[in-house]
Amino acid sequence: MTLQAVTANRLNDGQVVYLTPTLTWSETLQASRLAKAGEQADALLQSAQASVEAQIVVEPYLIPVDRGTVGDQPPRAVGQRETIRAAGPSVRLDLGHQAAQE
Numbered sequence: 045m046t047l048q049a050v051t052a053n054r055l056n057d058g059q060v061v062y063l064t065p066t067l068t069w070s071e072t073l074q075a076s077r078l079a080k081a082g083e084q085a086d087a088l089l090q091s092a093q094a095s096v097e098a099q100i101v102v103e104p105y106l107i108p109v110d111r112g113t114v115g116d117q118p119p120r121a122v123g124q125r126e127t128i129r130a131a132g133p134s135v136r137l138d139l140g141h142q143a144a145q146e
Contacts, residue, residue: 046081047109049073049119049131050092052101060129063092068079069101073130074118078109 048062051073061069062076070076079085085106092104107126109119121130 047078047111047119048081048088048106049076049078049109050089050104051076051107051126052092052104054094055102057092060132062094063088063104064074067091067094069095073109073121076109076119078111078119079110 050062052063052069053059054061054069060070062073064070064075066078067077070131077088078102079088089104089106092101095101096104108122110122111117121127
């Protein structure tokens with residue numbers, strides 16, 4: 045089963061964010077709402093449009109996520125681009141949200 049999440053960039057600071065089950069935005073993929081690829085994922089993406097119109101985020105789109113072989117692991121981004129976006133800027137580890145994790 046292919047799962048997807050909605051990601052975007054927050055308009056006021058450019059931070060990568062993910063749509064949550066309460067249709068708010070989180071900086072962590074682990075807090076995102078997941079949907080099965082197809083109509084369910086398309087409906088989730090459509091629900092993000094209210095945040096675009098409210099000028100909270102820009103350019104929401106669907107990304108594939110993986111829950112591991114057991115299926116109960118936290119979601120993680122699939123693909124290099126989304127893995128980098130989820131981790132934060134790759135040029136300096138002392139900048140961005142990943143600096144607070146050290």
